Amino acid sequence: MEALINILTISIPVVAVSWLLPERWQMLPVVVATALFLAWVSPLSLMVLAVTTLISYYTIKVYPSLTSAVLIVIIQITAIFLFFKLELGLKGALLKEAIIPLGLSYYSFRQIHYAIEAYKKQLPQHTILDFISYLFFLPTILIGPINRFQPFLKDLKRRRWDSTLFSLGLERILYGLAKITVIGNWILVFKFNNFIRSIRLDYPWLADYLNVVKYVSNAYIQFAGYSDVAIGLSMLLGFKITENFNYPFLATNIADFWRRWHISLSNWCRDYVFYPFLGMTRNGVISIIMSMLVLGAWHEISMRYLLWGAMHAVAISVWHKYEGKAIHRKLSQFPLVQKGLGIFITLHFVLFSFVLIMEENIWESIELYKRLLFI
Amino acid sequence: MKYNSIQGLFERITRTDIQKKVFAQIIDTKYTYRQFLEGVHKLNSLFQSRNLKKGDRVILSTSDDYYTALFFIAFLRYGIVTIFLDPEVPEKQAKALIKKADAQGYVMDDPLFESRNVIDSSNQFQLRVKKNLQKKGKLFNRLLKRKTEANAAEPNTFPAILASIGEKEITIPSIAFSDLAYVLFTSGTTSEPKGVMITYENLFAQLHTLSKVYELTNQSRLHNILPLYHVDGIIQGPLLALYNEGTWLRPMRFDQSKINDLFHSFYKYRASHFFCVPLILSFMDKYSENYEDSFLTEDFKYIISSASKLDEKLWIDIERKFKVTILNVYGMTETVAAALYCASGDHPRKVGTVGIPIDCEAKITNSEGAVVKENEAGILWIKGANVFNGYFKNPDATSKAIQDGWINTGDIASVDEDGFFKITGRIRNMVISGGVNIYPEQVSEMINSHPDVIESCCIGISDEHIGEKLVSAVVVSPNASLNKSDLLSFLRPLLKSNQIPKDIFFFNALPKGKSGKIQTNQIEKQIENLKNDTQKTFSTGHQESIKTAASEAFGIAIDMLSMDDTAQSIDGWDSMAHLMFITILEKRFNIRFATSEMMNMTSLRTSERILKKKLDDR
Incomplete structure (x- = not known):
């Protein structure tokens, strides 16, 4: 909450100054404010973000082989992500305490998205300043959404006082x-x-x-x-950033839930984990499991989050197996019942799964499961 | 009628509280109504001091969009007849038009005076448009109140001359409806150019109708990037905006590399109406991926398509994809801009037609002059207050075109049971290629001027993307060794880039009827056969394929092309040709390029690389 209040406080003058400046300078106060904010609350994050921004952009731009450049960027970002999330710095005595750069999960995934889109040749023409504006965007630096570069660039080019x-x-x-x-x-x-x-x-x-x-x-x-x-x-600031939630507790099945909950992350996992794995393996279940494991690991690389991700992967796979089966078709004749039942089951599965991550450790979760299931 | 005269219009816009409102936004420069009116006033003062009189003809030829609009409207205000002369027109044609116009004055870009042999004369009003070069340190100069060197050096050029004009009282001549407003040369050969004469009555009747049909208000912001030396640019741009006290938007000069900017511009500049030709719509359709929301703004109202036939499929695709309404209008320079409208709102609408005549009459007759029945094809005639007065100093052409106030459009049309008109063909000799009118005899005349050419004939052959493309059938002297590239090189300085034939076919003799008249339908058939033969021999080598496609799309012989050629180094590589280039390759290899790939294909080398990768990936 404190960080949010800080961002809101900084944003008031930033928004005002931005609109008062000539158009080509309007993003400058936003970028500078983001850098200053990071320098104040997490200098390490500022350093990581600044270095990776430059490396990602210039590697893709100047490296002769696009495939190698994209791989370099992805490996670079993933290594940094894992270094901090697995506390390798602490274990290797490089850092004195376990520390995660502020916003790391968001800007890491944004940069991986950028690299893959570059590989797919889906990036419109842009400059380093456009890329910096994307990554040093104060409103989304702290808690997402993991917005995409192309819509951001589109807004950047067409924004005006509205x-x-x-x-x-x-x-x-x-x-x-x-x-x-x-x-x-x-x-x-x-x-x-x-x-x-x-x-x-x-x-x-x-x-x-x-x-x-x-x-x-x-x-x-x-x-x-x-x-x-x-x-x-x-x-x-004139940007329409992607929505992140859409009444998730009204989801009628677990696949539907993930289309409504943390949408920017689940879409990211669909596009950059699920589809590539599907392309490679032609196996939907393996692809779902990989996606949900990455989704879990994005939050925290721990057993409980991996289990949580796996649990959802199994549920989505079960749902896909069930979908279209005789019982599902029969139930479709009673849409209200099907919908009500779907919402009830999905919601309770979600509640049940969250027990894994709400407790301090897995043993406490097991205790809670026992109590809830009268075991 | 909202405004019935230029006087009424100017009284209104000088009186109302719109002085701070933006009249025009060109690229990133905004011009308020106050700035614009000051400019008009100063120019009128200049005209008075230089003894220009009502009815004098002045040739206007500048590549600056704002100055073109400013001079045209200042001329209109003062009763001076604007003779539009596109600065891009090749020398030979320009000289012929200048001779025909017999003008009392010239406002042209500085270099054009020399290239067009307009000699200094104290008897004429001559104003050279010479823009100051943008120098670095402009801000400091302004802060230090330094005069720019260019201003100080040439005070008699425009716009520097404006600084010397004070706030003098001027007497604006009284202008009648029947007075001539402007002349726009459309067709004909260099020996007999045809200038369409438009009166103030024609003009204001048209402005009134356009405003009504397009539902324009003083909040309207007209996004018009069409050429200003064409009625769809100048009349439906700055003049229509002024008439409605709205704003004229011209954020860019369009070419294929700016398609993204074009998509961004509708929201960014709060456009309410977008004026375009089907070619631009075709581009938008092709590059629409991720830009489908471009028109979903609270300000946007209509896309207005004019100048050439809007393909029904393209029309439906654009409307569905962008969730927007297209108004398809049909008209010609002789009707100011438009006459038939497939509109929206209170007006009836039928997609695939050119709609109904509004504020004018239309009829279809057979070769005997009798009005045809429903759904029967015939010649389309139009009559109304917007129909022109005649061709400039060309009574023969005028009497051929106008009969009892009706103008023969030269188009074949039919009208259905609901009264909707549909254009089905053309009798006048004109090719409409990507929204640009090309007069084949003009091109043939230039081809025939080559010493090795015996005769030639240019025709339009149908093209699914640009409507029609111009091709030439040429007969050369038996001992001559003239080839395509030599002939194209010869034509380049003589014709505008869009007039250059997209292909040239050499014939031993042109097919003729008993009367000796060239049979264009036979030429078309023979060309089709030749094209089929060429396609059969289409090489499978990537470089050769790229060059063959480029040659066909850009109208350049293969041996003239190098793999290092780029969109900048090839004259014919414009938006329209780019689309053709892509489509030829897609058809040839049965592939579909992604938007990003198409955008990247700006050189032959890159195109080859992308094509190779595409084929390898397949």
Whole structure:
């Protein structure tokens, strides 16, 4: 929350100055503010981002073989990502403490996307300044979404002062802040939590169940709130950044859930993990498993997140096996029942899966599973 | 009628509170109504001081878009007849037009005075357009209030001369409806050029209709990048914007490398109407990937397609893809700009037609002059206040074209049971290639001027992308060794780049009828046979394939092409030709280039590399 407040505070003068400057200088305050913000809260992140930005851009631009250049960029980014996520610096005594550069997961995945799109020859003509503007974009530096370069560049080229978009942006920031503070921090974390505590002695199972509901709801509300603020801030600067959530708890199946939850990440995994693996193996299940493992590892490289990813991969594969089968077709004759049942099952699977990552370690998760399943 | 005269228009725009409003935005420079009106006023003051009188003809020929609009409107205001002369017109044609125009004045880019042999004369109004070179350190010069050297050195050139014109009282001549507003040369040979004379009545009747059909208001922002020495550029751009107190947008000069910028420009510049020709729509259709939202803005209203036949499939594709409405208009320079409209809003609409006549009449007759029945083809005639007065100093051509106030459009059309007109063919000898009118006799005249050519005939053959393409059938002297590349090199300085034949076929003799008239349909058949033979021998080698495609698309003989040629080094490599080049290769190899690949194919070497990779990947 503190970082968010800092970003919002910095953004006020940045937005104002940006619109007051001549068009070709308008992104300069945004880039400078992002660099200063990183220098203040995470100088290591600034260094990593600056170095990788230059390496990624110039390797792809000047290296004679595009395939090798793209591989170099992907290996470079993945190595840095793994170095910090696996705390190799700490283990190798290179760093004194476990530290993850702020925004690393987001800008790493943005750069991998950039490299693969370059390989696919899907990048429009652009300059280093366009690329820097993309990676040093204050609204999305902290918590995403993992927006794509092409739409960003499109907005960069066509943006102009648009009062409608600006007021939508302000509205969106307010919604986001309301989600985080009122629904998340006050209702869920404070009020709902107190209620759970008050019933814990009399209704321990219900308290555990509601605790999971609270955790998942709060995770969604907080993340969606932050995304709203990022999208709103982008709008203030004339950019329409991709949506990250679309009522995920109304998903009627688990595949549908991943089209609604953290959309920018799940789309990233679809395009850059699932499709390549599908192309190589022609095996849907293996491709889903690989995608979901990467998706889990993006959050944290740990057993619980890998298990969480694997659990979702299995669920998606089961759903695809079930889809179109006789029972599914029969149930389709009762769309309301099918939809209601679909939402109920999907939601409870999601709640159940989140138990893996809500507890400190896997053993505590197992304990909670036991209680929830009366084992 | 909203405004019935140029006086009424100027009273309105000088009176209302629009002085700070942007009249024109050209590339990144904005001109407010105040700046524009000051410019018009100063020019009118200059005309008065140089004794230009109402009715005088002045040749306007500058490549600067803003100056073209400024002079044209300043001339209109003062009653001076603008003779439009495209600065791109080759010397020989330009000299013929200058001779025919017998003008009292010239406003031309400085180098054109020499190249067109316009000698200094104190009896004539002569103004050289000489732009100041943009120098570095302009800001510091401005801060230090330094005068630029160019201004100080040549105060009698335009725009430097404006600085010496003060706020003098001027007497604007009274202008009647019947007065001539401008002359635009459209066709004919160099010995007999045809200039369309448009009166103020024609012009204002047209402006009124266009505003009504396009639903223009003072909030309208007209995105028009069409050539200004063509009615669709000058009339449907700055003049139409001024008439409606709107804004004229010209963010770029279009070529294929700017297609992305074009897509961005609709939102960026808040365009409400986009004026284009089907060729541009064809490009937009081809490069639309990821730009489908380009027109989804709260400001955008209509795409207006004019100048050539809009293919029904392209029309439907664009509307569906971009979720936008296209207004297809049909007209000619002789009707100012448009006469039939397949519009929207309150007007009936039928996709695939040119709609209905609005504020004018249209009829279709057979060869005996009788009006034909529904769905029967015949000659299209138009009558109305927007129909021109006649051809400049050409009574024969005028009497041939106009009968009882009706103009023979030279197009074959039919009208359906609902009253919608459809153009089905053409009787006048004209080729419409990518929205550009080409008069074959003009091209033949130049080919025939080659000492080794006995005779030639140019015809348009249908092309799925650009409508028609111009090809030439040439008969050379028996002992001559003239080849395609020699002839094309000979033609280049004589013709505009879009007039250069896309292909040249050598004949032993041209097929003729008993009366000695050249039979163009026979030529077309023979050319088709020759083309088929050529296709059979299409080489499989990549370099040769690229060169063959380039030769066909860019109208250059294969032996003239080098793999190091680029879009800059080949004259004929324009937007239209680029599209053809790509399509020929796609057809030849049964592949489909991605947008990014097509965008990258800006040299023959790169094209070869992309093609090779594409084929290897297949």
